[in-house]
Amino acid sequence: MTAWIQGVVELDYIHHNLTYIACPLCYYPSKVASNLPVTCQHCHSNIDLVPRALIAISLTDKTGSLCATAMDVEVERLIQYSTAELYYLQQEGVDLAQYLAHPLQGKLLLCYIKPSPSKFKPMKCAAYEIITSYSTDEVFNAENININNLNING
Numbered sequence: 001m002t003a004w005i006q007g008v009v010e011l012d013y014i015h016h017n018l019t020y021i022a023c024p025l026c027y028y029p030s031k032v033a034s035n036l037p038v039t040c041q042h043c044h045s046n047i048d049l050v051p052r053a054l055i056a057i058s059l060t061d062k063t064g065s066l067c068a069t070a071m072d073v074e075v076e077r078l079i080q081y082s083t084a085e086l087y088y089l090q091q092e093g094v095d096l097a098q099y100l101a102h103p104l105q106g107k108l109l110l111c112y113i114k115p116s117p118s119k120f121k122p123m124k125c126a127a128y129e130i131i132t133s134y135s136t137d138e139v140f141n142a143e144n145i146n147i148n149n150l151n152i153n154g
Contacts, residue, residue, distance in 0.1 A: 001115065003112075003113055004112055005059060005113060006109065007059030007060050007109065008107070008108055008109075009058070009059060010059075010105070011105050018053060018075070018100075019053050019054065021033050021050070023049065024048070025045050026045075027052065028040060028041065034049060051084070051086075051087040052083065053072050053075035054075065055069065055078070055079070056069050056125060066128060067127065068111065069126040069129050069130065071129065074132065078104060079099055079100060079104060108135065109134065109136075111134075112130070112132050113129065113130055
């Protein structure tokens with residue numbers, strides 16, 4: 001089940017990696033970082049591993065809060081850095097908290113969310129995954145927002 005929610009972003013930044021190495025087909029994380037093709041432990045495909053971006057945020061409104069993850073393109077939109085840039089900074093040992101705090105902390109977001117898949121829940125605290133999000137300054141008329149030309153409200 002999917003839903004639209006609106007809330008203020010709260011970051012309880014726990015030092016976790018903002019990128020991880022994964023299979024490009026099933027997105028399952030790899031315990032091995034290699035420049036050579038490997039066999040994915042989950043889907044058993046012979047693949048070249050790729051970095052993926054991942055953040056967990058709390059969205060709070062007057063009814064409470066929930067934790068949700070954003071992945072890949074959605075992370076890039078939210079924090080305005082590419083996955084490649086985040087991966088490079090992480091490999092260089094840069095504290096990435098500053099890259100999260102400025103664009104996100106206290107921002108009011110409208111998010112389209114779905115339950116995190118049970119086969120791979122990247123963050124234990126996050127029961128939901130953000131499919132797409134809009135900051136309030138991006139939302140002209142929330143009643144007319146559609147995903148992939150499918151009118152959600154109709």
